[in-house]
Amino acid sequence: MYRDVKTATPCSGWTPEVKYIDKLVWSPAVPKELKQFFEPNQQAIEQAKKQQNSVRSGPDDKTKKANTDIGSVTAEEEEEEWKDIAGRTLNFLNEHVNLRGSDFPSIKEQRRNIKIKKITDKSHPCCGAYGLVAAQNLAPRQLILDYLGVVEYKSYSSSSDYVLRYGIDLSIDAEKCGNEARFFNDFRGVATGPNVCFLNYLDERTEKIRVGVFVLGNKKIKKGEELLVTYGKSFWSNRGMEMSEQNHSKHK
Numbered sequence: 001m002y003r004d005v006k007t008a009t010p011c012s013g014w015t016p017e018v019k020y021i022d023k024l025v026w027s028p029a030v031p032k033e034l035k036q037f038f039e040p041n042q043q044a045i046e047q048a049k050k051q052q053n054s055v056r057s058g059p060d061d062k063t064k065k066a067n068t069d070i071g072s073v074t075a076e077e078e079e080e081e082w083k084d085i086a087g088r089t090l091n092f093l094n095e096h097v098n099l100r101g102s103d104f105p106s107i108k109e110q111r112r113n114i115k116i117k118k119i120t121d122k123s124h125p126c127c128g129a130y131g132l133v134a135a136q137n138l139a140p141r142q143l144i145l146d147y148l149g150v151v152e153y154k155s156y157s158s159s160s161d162y163v164l165r166y167g168i169d170l171s172i173d174a175e176k177c178g179n180e181a182r183f184f185n186d187f188r189g190v191a192t193g194p195n196v197c198f199l200n201y202l203d204e205r206t207e208k209i210r211v212g213v214f215v216l217g218n219k220k221i222k223k224g225e226e227l228l229v230t231y232g233k234s235f236w237s238n239r240g241m242e243m244s245e246q247n248h249s250k251h252k
Contacts, residue, residue, distance in 0.1 A: 007021060
């Protein structure tokens with residue numbers, strides 16, 4: 001599958017053995033119906049929006065009468081029956097989307113936010129490896145970068161260090177294919193806490209659901225600062241590392 005992946009022009013400092021991509025790669029194992037909820041067909045979305053706008057222009061007298069004859073619908077029934085323009089239920093959106101909006105930057109614009117940098121500080125747990133730093137000042141809660149990789153269904157490589165949860169049955173693995181987001185380091189041993197976080201967001205222009213890396217909280221990030229996430233307790237415990245030490249260079 002990786003042989004057929006369409007690659008993009010990599011950024012400076014990119015790891016040559018990993019395919020650089022500028023959009024998600026979907027495993028053929030992902031059911032088409034499920035993929036449509038996360039990455040709807042754009043032609044179908046445009047048609048649905050036109051139909052929606054047509055309905056909003058107002059029903060005629062016959063339609064009004066028909067609606068009256070149907071009878072009243074309870075709030076519970078409305079919520080159960082409601083689906084968005086991509087056919088997603090309210091429960092699905094609540095489970096898979098942390099925030100939504102229509103002014104998120106494109107991948108090309110996102111790349112201006114970050115820079116891959118080799119770590120030379122000997123006190124850094126990842127000295128000799130690479131990390132991501134802010135290429136410009138970043139505002140609180142700003143979307144920095146999408147996390148890209150291969151979308152897997154119900155299973156993924158147990159040896160990969162680059163797997164993120166995407167949905168209940170979906171994950172994104174950036175081990176073989178990815179973008180700059182695979183270079184985010186864990187905060188332990190570097191700072192008192194993370195300054196960025198992973199969130200699922202819905203872009204209302206495309207109706208696509210993505211995993212984005214956002215500035216955490218109300219603090220700005222200055223140009224040159226390393227961007228640090230938390231990999232989570234399970235990541236370190238599965239690798240035999242002690243969380244209480246808060247230093248991922250120290251093994252049990």
